Amino acid sequence: MGSFQQAMQRSGLKRTKQRECVYNVLEKADVPINAEQIYKELLSESINLSTVYRILESFVEKDIAIKATLGQSVTAIYELNRQEHKHHLICAECHSIVAISGCPLEQYVEDLSKTTHYQILEHKLEITGICPRCQAKHGK
Amino acid sequence: MGSFQQAMQRSGLKRTKQRECVYNVLEKADVPINAEQIYKELLSESINLSTVYRILESFVEKDIAIKATLGQSVTAIYELNRQEHKHHLICAECHSIVAISGCPLEQYVEDLSKTTHYQILEHKLEITGICPRCQAKHGK
DNA sequence: TATGCAAATGCAAATTATTTGCAAATATTA
DNA sequence: TAATATTTGCAAATAATTTGCATTTGCATA
Numbered sequence: 001m002g003s004f005q006q007a008m009q010r011s012g013l014k015r016t017k018q019r020e021c022v023y024n025v026l027e028k029a030d031v032p033i034n035a036e037q038i039y040k041e042l043l044s045e046s047i048n049l050s051t052v053y054r055i056l057e058s059f060v061e062k063d064i065a066i067k068a069t070l071g072q073s074v075t076a077i078y079e080l081n082r083q084e085h086k087h088h089l090i091c092a093e094c095h096s097i098v099a100i101s102g103c104p105l106e107q108y109v110e111d112l113s114k115t116t117h118y119q120i121l122e123h124k125l126e127i128t129g130i131c132p133r134c135q136a137k138h139g140k
Numbered sequence: 141m142g143s144f145q146q147a148m149q150r151s152g153l154k155r156t157k158q159r160e161c162v163y164n165v166l167e168k169a170d171v172p173i174n175a176e177q178i179y180k181e182l183l184s185e186s187i188n189l190s191t192v193y194r195i196l197e198s199f200v201e202k203d204i205a206i207k208a209t210l211g212q213s214v215t216a217i218y219e220l221n222r223q224e225h226k227h228h229l230i231c232a233e234c235h236s237i238v239a240i241s242g243c244p245l246e247q248y249v250e251d252l253s254k255t256t257h258y259q260i261l262e263h264k265l266e267i268t269g270i271c272p273r274c275q276a277k278h279g280k
Numbered sequence: 281t282a283t284g285c286a287a288a289t290g291c292a293a294a295t296t297a298t299t300t301g302c303a304a305a306t307a308t309t310a
Numbered sequence: 311t312a313a314t315a316t317t318t319g320c321a322a323a324t325a326a327t328t329t330g331c332a333t334t335t336g337c338a339t340a
Contacts, residue, residue: 007224013316013317014306014307014308014316014317015307015308016306016314016316016317016318017305017306018317018318021315034297035297035298036296036297046319047318047319048318048319048320049298050298050299050300050318050319050320050321051317051318051319053297053298053299053318054299054318055317057299058317061213067212068211068212069209069210069211069212069213070209070217071208071209071212072200072207072208072209072216073209074209074214074215074216074296074297074298074326074327075214075296076212076297076298077173077216089252089256089258091258092261098204098256100252100256103244104244104248105244105245105265106220108244109267112229112240112267113269116229116230116238116240116272117272118231118267118269118270118271118272119268119269119275120268120269121232121265121268121270122267122268123265123267123268124265124266124268125245125263125265125266126253126261126263126264126265127249127258127262127263128260128261128262128263128264129253129258129259129260129261130258130259130261132202132256132257132258135257135259152286153287153288154286154288154335154336155336155337156287156288156289156335156336156338158289158304159288174326175326175327176325176326179316187289187290188289188291189327190289190290190291190292190327190328190329191288191289192289193287193326193327193328194289194328195288198288214297214298214325214326215326216326216327229282269328275312
């Protein structure tokens with residue numbers, strides 16, 4: 001069974017063409033994307049933008065997707081809730097997002113839990129910089 | 141000299157009543173706040189909301205303040221750019237924010253810069269958990 | 281201390297991101 | 311296949327933020 005079908009089954013959401021389209025776009029994206037980007041990706045399917053928003057909302061509600069905001073941007077971004085824990089590198093100029101492999105914080109978070117007595121649930125690390133391409137633009 | 145006056149002098153921004161008001165609100169806030177909150181705080185001064193936004197923009201431009209978004213919220217929040225680099229521990233239940241002393245990422249960020257060829261500017265770490273007090277509530 | 285001018289502000293209107301009401305369409309279940 | 315609760319499309323509403331433009335103000339300098 002496809003992972004979309006599984007997700008619908010577990011969550012109790014109906015298996016519609018629109019949900020499948022949005023799911024597929026999220027699945028093939030390797031960085032978080034916003035509603036507008038998903039909508040544009042699906043122009044040929046002529047899904048309504050408000051439907052995209054509603055689908056994303058339902059996905060977040062059911063833990064199928066994760067909603068977040070990054071940096072100074074005020075646009076919500078979404079990604080499939082894959083188990084793997086990931087962080088991102090954001091370019092301050094072109095706003096491109098790159099995933100970083102590995103998490104430098106595992107041990108730290110464990111220690112922190114002991115010293116603060118917080119029950120740590122999750123963490124988010126955002127690193128901002130200038131990507132090599134934008135640096136090159138300056139060099140010229 | 142007040143730190144507002146200093147900030148205006150260093151940045152070259154004019155020292156206006158409105159800027160001083162916004163600065164003071166930011167200065168006395170110990171967590172980041174949004175434009176609407178600042179506006180409401182200043183109702184008695186009757187500053188226009190768009191002026192608040194413009195002032196915040198100019199502060200961010202001049203590194204007097206820092207703009208960010210947190211979690212799933214799509215509203216920008218602002219805080220004075222106090223030099224100290226800090227991370228925060230956020231309680232998922234009572235939403236209290238606690239500052240963490242020390243940064244576990246200094247070496248990591250330096251290494252990352254070498255491997256990715258990004259010119260790293262800054263980073264933000266958000267740790268979410270349940271604070272001891274909220275845990276205790278459950279225990280009962 | 282007055283004056284000129286760029287910068288800053290207020291106000292209203294525009295834009296962008298997101299949400300909502302409602303009627304029509306569709307998936308699921310019996 | 312019919313019944314029904316869910317989902318979608320569309321248009322309009324709302325929330326957050328930005329912009330154009332006329333007016334005001336801070337500050338340099340005469």
